[in-house]
Amino acid sequence: MAGVCEPVVSAVTFCEGVGPADGPRPGPERRVRQHACRGRSSNTQAKAHVPRADATPPLGDARLRGVVERAPVAMAVLDRELRYLAVSRRFLIDHGLGAVALIGRLHDDVFPPVPERWSTLLERCVAGATERLEASPYPRPDGRPKAVRWDITPWYTDAHEIGGLILVSDVLTEREPVREQRGQGQKMQALGHLAGGVAHDFNNLLTIILGYSELLTRQIGPDKSIGRDLRQIMAAAQRAATLTRQLLAFSRKQVLKVAPVDLSAVVADVEPMFRRLIGEQITVETVLARDLPPVMADVAQLEHVLMNLVVNARDAMPRGGVVTMATGPAELDRDYAFTHPGAKAGSYAMVSVRDTGIGMSPEIRARVFEPLFTTKERGHGTGLGLAAVYGIVKQLGGYIGVDSAPGRGTTFEIYLPTTTEAVLAPQVPLPLVASPVGREAILLVEDDDNARAFVKTVLERYGYRVLDANSAEAAVTLLDSQHPSIQLLLTDVVLPGLDGRELAARVTRAQPHVPVLYMSGYMGRLRTAKGFHEPGVQLLEKPFTAHALLTRTRELLGQADDREPVGASPPRDSTGDLVPQ
Known part of the structure; x- marks a missing residue:
């Protein structure tokens, strides 16, 4: 602690005076002396004004108490019973004690119950040990924990007996650790915004690439050789779509369809798949809690999280090993939350994935959730897997530690907050109709010209009548001027000016029977306050294929009329699907 002044020199001299009367000074005094003051030679005459301690600690001397009180460090002197003899003003301020009268009171009467390790540490110091704790969580009298660095050393009487302890503390709550944590959090948040924006733009492009490749392949x-080439284009676009989904997961902009979930059941369901995925040289073990x-949570996203963690575990064990997946209840207290930024105290269900692999250095561990950071060889990792895991867990209100x-x-270890809602029985999905035709009128609103052209082309080829607009305002003008009767509103969510939600509200006020199907690759405006999928909202996630577009459209409009669209009788392929002309 920088800064040299007369009270500190006096306090340092006091520390020397309460040591053994002869022989070399023990280490504790030197450590407190270094912690409290540098450059004491600037005022060596102060020693002459401070009396040495005798068998009775000299703290009844008002001058000596004044020296400790004015010390610019957080300092306290206690007797063997841990009763306060003298404290500095800085100690009172740092620990939120204000005008509390401490002299004569026991340490345990001032502070709330502290962890057992702290009581054990004080006992060791009273027995003669010297301790230094780096950024250890310690509760204030009001119960709020703070990160405090402590120097604790015994002081001695002239009879060479330990008279008590000297505490010197440095509160770090608003200093280095928090600055680092805040900086890391801001970095992750900035990366999340960037990732979400990139994913939005890419999803529009990928919709066009996937869609037209699919149409050309069918035609x-x-x-045929060119058809095989087109399938390669589609496969590459699907891989790119997976990357954009991981970017959205990291940026916490996915729409999650949550329901009450049993973590043990999820792990049990995916375990057989994981055994096949990671190979025979790695053993998979599970330790699953009952009645968890x-x-x-979103089951599909949970499975994605576990798969990423298991694949990373496999890659960390090239010569084989053991992967253990475990579940169990967990209570996170305030101490844990304080020392693990991002965690909150409360009741959780925990799922962990442990491997016996090569491990990570502290430098790698600190960056493990950063997007695009990877230690794998080029071509063997994108650096997005664990970033997506981090985003999904955070969006579910949980905490992940490594x-x-x-x-x-x-x-x-992943901690997800528990709920009192009961787990529901799994629902059997309804069979999907393959690329059905229709003849209904659809209002299409999409600000990206190329994406709008693709969607319009697909719908018109399969018999639908399409009115299109490049903004919500243009759609409203079209409805007001032409008064068309429409059977479906198909709109992007993010639009210039009025967004898709506001447009849908206007359309359904005028035509309440019209269903709404949203298209989006960036779904922030379709989430609830907790980031979950709004009940009843129908969404077609970008990028999508022509088949997905036609299927969702038909689902909302009901089964198609048995008759083909007027003036159209397109042939069908071997699967019974329509072949576009």
């Missing part, structure tokens, strides 16, 4: 035929409280060291493997 040319999948068995449910959590609100414990790892070189040579001792890695453990990821």
Whole structure:
């Protein structure tokens, strides 16, 4: 602690005076002396004014108490019973004690119950040990924990007996650790905004690439050479779509369809698949809790999270090993939340994935959730898998931690808040109708010209009548001027000016029977306050194929009329699907 002034020199001299009367000073005094003051030679005459301690601690001396009180460090002197003899003003301020009278009171009467390790540490110091705690969580009298660095050293009487303890503390709550945590959080937030914006733009492009490739493949035929080339284009676009979904997951902009979920049941369901995925040289073990409280989660996303963690575990064990998936209840207290930024105290269900692999260095562990950061060879990793895991867990209101060291493997622990809602029986999905035709009128609103052209082309080829607009305002003008009767509103969510939600509200006020199907690759405006899918909202996620577009459209409009559209009788392929002309 920088800053040299007379009271600190006096306090340092007091620390020397309460040591053994002869012989070399023990280490504790030197450490407190270094912690409290640098450059004491600037005022060596102060020693002459401070009396040495005798068998009775000299703290009844008002001058000596004044020296400790004016010290610019957080300092307290206690007797063997941990009763306060003198404290500095800085100690009172840092620990939120204000005008509390401490002299003569016991330490345990001032502070709330502290962890057992702290009581054990004080006992060691009273027995003669010197301790230094780096950024340890310690509760204030009001119960709020703070990160405090402590120097604790015994002081001695002239009889060489320990008279008590000297505490010097440095509160770090608003200093280095929090600055680092805040900086890391801001970095992750900025990356999330960037990732979400990139995913939105890419999803429009990928919709066009996937859609037209699909249409051309059906027209040319999948068995011809150019058809095989087109399938490669579609496969590459699907891989790119997977990357954009991971970017959205990291940026927490996915729409999650949550329901009460049993984590143990989820792990049990995916375990057989994981065994096949990671190979025979790796053993998969599970330790699953029974009667685990449910959590609100999206099962598909949970499975995606576990798969990413298991694949990373496999890659960390090239010579084989053991992957253990475990579940159990967990209570996170305020101490844990304080020392693990992003965690909150409360009741959780925990799922962990532990491997016996090569482990990670502290430098790698600190960056493990950053998007595009990977330690894998080029072509073997995107750096988005764990970033997506992080985003999904955070969007579910949970916390993910990692414990790892070189040579001792890695453990990821995920904590999700529990719910009192009961787990529902799984629903059997309805069979999908393949690329059905229709003749209804659809109002299409999409600001991207190329994406709008693709959607319009697909719908018109399969018999629908399409009115299109490039903005919500243009759609409203079209409805007001032509008064068309429409059977479906198909709109993007993010539009210039009025967005898709506002447009839908206007359309359904005028024509309440009209269903609404949203299209979006960036779904922030379709989420609830907790980031979950709004009940009743119908969504077609970009990028999508022609088949997906036609299927969802038909689902909302009901089954198609048995008759073909007027003036159209397109042939069908071997699967019974319509072949576009």
